[in-house]
Amino acid sequence: MDIRLPLGMLFSIVGALLAGFGVATASSQMYRQHSLGINVNIWSGLGMLAFGLTLLWLAKRKTA
Amino acid sequence: MQLAWIDYLLIIIYFSFVLGIGFVLKRHARTSTDFFLSGRSIPAWITGLAFISANLGAQEVIGMGASGAKYGIATSHFYWIGAIPAMIFVGIFMMPFYYGSRARSVPEYLKLRFDEKTRGLNAISFAAMTVFSSGVSMYAMGKLLQLLLGWDFTVSVLLSAAIVLIYTYLGGLTSAIYNEVLQFFLIVAGFVPLVVIGLIDVGGWDGLTARLAIESVSRGFDPGAMTQSWQHMGSPSSNPMGVEWFGLVMGLGFVLSFGYWCTDFLVVQRAMAADSMNSARRTPLIAAVPKMLFPVLVILPGMIAIAVAPRSDIGYAGSGAHGGLAPVQIAGARPQLVAAQTPLAAVRPQGLIPPKLNEAGEPVVGTDGRVALDYDLAIPMMLQHYFPAGMLGLGLCALMASFMSGMAGNTTAFNTVWTYDIYQSYIKPNASDAHYLAMGRAATVFGIAISIAAAFVARQFNNIMDLLQLVFAFVNAPLFATFMLGMFWKRATGHGAFIGLLSGTLAASVHHGLTLPIGAAVGFKGGFLGSVVHTYPSEMAQNFWTAIFAWTTCLLVTIFVSLFTEPRRDEELTGLVYSLTPVPQDRGLPWHKRPGPLAIGVGAMTIVLNLIFW
Known part of the structure; x- marks a missing residue:
């Protein structure tokens, strides 16, 4: 098994979830309380999603 | 949390x-x-x-x-x-x-x-x-x-x-x-x-x-x-x-x-x-x-x-302004803060790190009179914060x-x-x-x-684990001397290695048993052999020197015993000792696939990092 497959899947799923949760809670007080008003869920989530999709693309390119 | x-x-x-x-x-x-x-x-x-x-x-x-x-x-x-x-x-x-x-x-x-x-x-x-x-x-x-x-x-x-x-x-x-x-x-x-x-x-x-x-x-x-x-x-x-x-x-x-x-x-x-x-x-x-x-x-x-x-700490002057705290303000705020709080809150966490608590839930005060902090909670507290x-x-x-x-x-x-x-x-x-x-x-x-x-x-029993870790440290400290001699000196023998390892472990325990970090009680921290010959400024210094003693003893004893015991023949050691093993060739490969250039690059980056934070 190509390790990029499970790794890419995990990061894509977790990244999408985090970013989605970030968008849904964008107006929440908790970002002001904890992360200096930065919506850290959206940014980290998008970063993880991009990384995950890149790995999936690399894994797919190799087998194709 | x-x-x-x-x-x-x-x-x-x-x-x-x-x-x-x-x-x-x-x-x-x-x-x-x-x-x-x-x-x-x-x-x-x-x-x-x-x-x-x-x-x-x-x-x-x-x-x-x-x-x-x-x-x-x-x-x-x-x-x-x-x-x-x-x-x-x-x-x-x-x-x-x-x-x-x-x-x-x-x-x-x-x-x-x-x-x-x-x-x-x-x-x-x-x-x-x-x-x-x-x-x-x-x-x-x-x-x-x-x-x-x-x-x-x-x-x-x-x-x-x-x-x-x-x-x-x-x-x-x-x-x-x-x-x-x-x-x-x-x-x-x-x-x-x-x-x-x-x-x-x-x-x-x-x-x-x-x-x-x-x-x-x-x-x-x-x-x-x-x-x-x-x-x-x-x-x-x-x-x-x-x-x-x-x-x-x-x-x-x-x-x-x-x-x-x-x-x-x-x-x-x-x-x-x-x-x-x-x-x-x-x-x-x-x-x-x-x-x-x-x-x-x-x-x-x-x-x-x-x-x-800590943000919840309203006693702090200007705690709302993140990053804008002038050093003078912090220095001035501390005594005022302690005076204004109830006794338990007086031992406020330093930064985000809470004080270490004893079994009864009271803060532990160190030998220097300062409240000991539970440093292991630094990362978890950061996540929470x-x-x-x-x-x-x-x-x-x-x-x-x-x-x-x-x-x-x-x-x-x-x-x-x-x-x-x-x-x-x-x-x-x-x-x-x-x-x-x-x-x-x-x-x-x-x-x-x-x-x-x-x-x-x-x-x-927390102490049993302390004891075990101490014993393992003694066993591990001399190991590298054995491997170094084994890989780079074909004359090193099995008897030499075995006796060297045991002596190294013994040297580690003797050194640890005769020294003590400053302010520590006799026991796992050292001094268990009856007298304290040397007091180290910290536990870490003591550990480093225990390792140095163990390694040196193992090295010398292994060399000494090896010289008096039968070495193995060269044919038996091919592929196991440096001088009898052909160096792996990697010419013709791109640089990132060759260990040599990689090692030089990694070494140079490490030197630069040391210099930046010198």
Whole structure:
């Protein structure tokens, strides 16, 4: 098994979830309380999603 | 710390992947070589990440954060003078013998190079050490989850043990390595945002320097003692670590780090799983690149944790203005704060770090009259402080993953050494491969069972674990001298190695028994041989010098005994000793596939890092 497959899947799923949760809670007080008003869920989530999709693309390119 | 549904969901998704990988890889573990050495088929970048990840257990994440808060940037010596030079050495000079000799474990190399008794000594002490450190890992995790989330200790320990058991039992080393790579990226994903937000909050590196200058002065050091790694190493009294440069370079940089990275099967096993000699040699060199950047991820949060003002603390002047705190304000605010609060609140956390509590729940006051801080909580407190729901779940996942990969690393190293070096050598030689594969799986089960027992023993009697770790330190300290002589001096003999190792261990215990760190009571901390000959300025200085004494004794005794015993013939040592082994050729390959240029690049980057934070 190509390790990029499970790794890419995990990061894509977790990244999408985090970013989605970030968008849904964008107006929440908790970002002001904890992360200096930065919506850290959206940014980290998008970063993880991009990384995950890149790995999936690399894994797919190799087998194709 | 309260978790939201999203946090639980992320944790559940992560662990389903961990278990899923075990189930998928089950069909790849058909022979004992598959199970114990991943069939020697893993590419270098994966073994490289697993190489550092297996070491990235609880001690690393929690411990380095704690040291960052305690000692500041000097903690980076564990990386930039400790780990990296040793990783370069193991890749360039030692891997040709480990991989080239086709030894299946580090103890087995000792058998090939020296003799049966040297292997036996190393195999048994290593096997015992791994199951117990795995137990300590479980104990630490159970305690932390109980403290942070109120989870039941027994449930946390059993659940984490069950997950590790399932995936290592099914997929063996491959499964452990894949999960280590997963965990590596998870730690990065969880900790990068933490450091970024933390740095913004304290006003960048300059803001952190200014804040730590106050902390440093309040402890009686120069303002830069916590943000400059080498300048204050001239004497033990001028830096928070209490060490001087010679003890640091020789004790930590040479003996301890080389001893760990070059001879500990837990990490070497990852390189042995590589698909070729070239990949095996590049494994530690590839690992060195992220490794040298790790201080940013694990030490900086600790430093930020001690520098930042707790936001809930309304007594602080201007606590609402993040990053805008002038040093004078902080210095002035402290006495006023203490006076204004009730006695319990007077021992306010320093930065985010709460005071250490004794059994009765009261803060512990150190010999210097200051309240002792629970530094191990630096990283968990940072997560709680800066992460909202969502990222908090991811951060906790990363933390749990690091505990578990530590356990899995120990488990896979244990089952290999047990099966090949103890069971096959002394209990049942000449059985079928299927038999040893089954034995490896059984060893996984009882290894974890012993670890669980150790975790509960550690919970009951903290001292037993202190004692065991002390004994292991004595056993490990001289090891590197044995390997160095074995690999680079063909005259070294088995009798020499065996007696040298025992003398080194003895020298370590004698040195420890006759010295004491300042302010410590006689007992595990030293002085147990009746009289105290020397008092060290810190525990760390004592440890470094114990290692130096053990290593030197082992080196001298091994040389001495070897000269009086029968050497082995040259033909028997081909592939095991430097002068009798052809140097692996890699000409014609691009630079990034050649160990030499990689090593030079990694070395140069490390020097630059040392200079930047000089």
